[in-house]
Amino acid sequence: xxxxxxxxxxxxxxxxxxxxxxxxxxxxxxxxxxxxxxxxxxxxxxxxxxxxxxxxxxxxxxxxxxxxxxxxxxxxxxxxxxxxxxxxxxxxxxxxxxxxxxxxxxxxxxxxxxxxxxxxxxxxxxxxxxxxxxxxxxxxxxxxxxxxxxxxxxxxxxxxxxxxxxxxxxxxxxxxxxxxxxxxxxxxxxxxxxxx
Numbered sequence: 001x002x003x004x005x006x007x008x009x010x011x012x013x014x015x016x017x018x019x020x021x022x023x024x025x026x027x028x029x030x031x032x033x034x035x036x037x038x039x040x041x042x043x044x045x046x047x048x049x050x051x052x053x054x055x056x057x058x059x060x061x062x063x064x065x066x067x068x069x070x071x072x073x074x075x076x077x078x079x080x081x082x083x084x085x086x087x088x089x090x091x092x093x094x095x096x097x098x099x100x101x102x103x104x105x106x107x108x109x110x111x112x113x114x115x116x117x118x119x120x121x122x123x124x125x126x127x128x129x130x131x132x133x134x135x136x137x138x139x140x141x142x143x144x145x146x147x148x149x150x151x152x153x154x155x156x157x158x159x160x161x162x163x164x165x166x167x168x169x170x171x172x173x174x175x176x177x178x179x180x181x182x183x184x185x186x187x188x189x190x191x192x193x194x195x196x
Contacts (some may be wrong), residue, residue: 010032037061039160040069043078044183045167048139048160049190055109060125060133061102064154065189066102067135073187077133078167080176085144087167088126089184097127099135100113106132110152117144121157121164155157161175 041048052061067073073089079096080088091098101107117124117187118139126136126145139157141164157164171179 040190041184042186048163049158050155051158052155056112060110060152060154063101068187073184077181078183082176084142086138086140088138101134115153117147121142123155124153125152132192
């Protein structure tokens, strides 16, 4: 699954706004409550906490949080890193061609026109074309407006942006694969008690 730049442009969106819905996510296949909106990614370079946009992309957020809850991401590498662009993971094969969703192999996009790739820290689904979402995701390292309308934005980095920046500086080969593996050691849904 590759992210290819198409055109440049700019737009703005207030990413500091927290989702305000109290409705449960679509197709809840797990025991997550509607209030669960954060997932922690413990990586070999440090911890990242992402806030999920359950009101804008409920099916995508349910997929991501359920995969985390099922330990699907544990031990997976960030298989593609492009400086000043993005870090990509979530593929159990480590090739950029694998991964499946909780709904089957692929599921449809949830594009919200008001959500834009305006800067570093945007959490989006990697895909190989429309409606081909599985388990792969990416986190932006800079504005990437050419991805708007093509990739489902479903969250943002809430804590650990310094770790994301470190990941973005990892030495890679000519195919954008890290020379030394960087992994998601553990991914899990953040419970309120985790803050205490």
